[in-house]
Amino acid sequence: MKRTNRxxxxxxxxxxxxxxxxxxxxxxxxxxxAENPDTILDENDPTPNALGFHHDASKTDFSLYPERxxxxxxxxxxxxxxxxxxVDERWGRCSIMGANLVSQSGxxxxxxxxx
Numbered sequence: 001m002k003r004t005n006r007x008x009x010x011x012x013x014x015x016x017x018x019x020x021x022x023x024x025x026x027x028x029x030x031x032x033x034a035e036n037p038d039t040i041l042d043e044n045d046p047t048p049n050a051l052g053f054h055h056d057a058s059k060t061d062f063s064l065y066p067e068r069x070x071x072x073x074x075x076x077x078x079x080x081x082x083x084x085x086x087v088d089e090r091w092g093r094c095s096i097m098g099a100n101l102v103s104q105s106g107x108x109x110x111x112x113x114x115x
Contacts, residue, residue: 041100048097048108057107065109079104082112
């Protein structure tokens with residue numbers, strides 16, 4: 001059996017203790033987010049920002065998405081998208097945007113018309 005000296009024991013104990021502490025912190029944050037999932041999606045987060053998402057489809061950047069100007073695109077909003085699951089009369093969840101809420105009148109470049 002290998003003998004451990006005091007220095008090795010203290011170092012191992014500190015590493016394990018620190019690991020347990022940070023694991024507990026991370027798990028408590030995950031639990032808090034799971035218990036309070038009804039937060040509104042921030043348009044400036046990386047995913048919505050990359051997809052040109054806005055809670056109000058009329059605020060779409062038409063220089064980046066010129067096809068949005070067409071009259072045929074008028075009904076291309078979140079509530080008519082395949083990815084949207086309604087929560088109440090104004091908000092829903094998008095399978096692309098994660099657990100946060102999106103407005104039913106929003107739009108992003110990942111829009112897929114419901115069948």
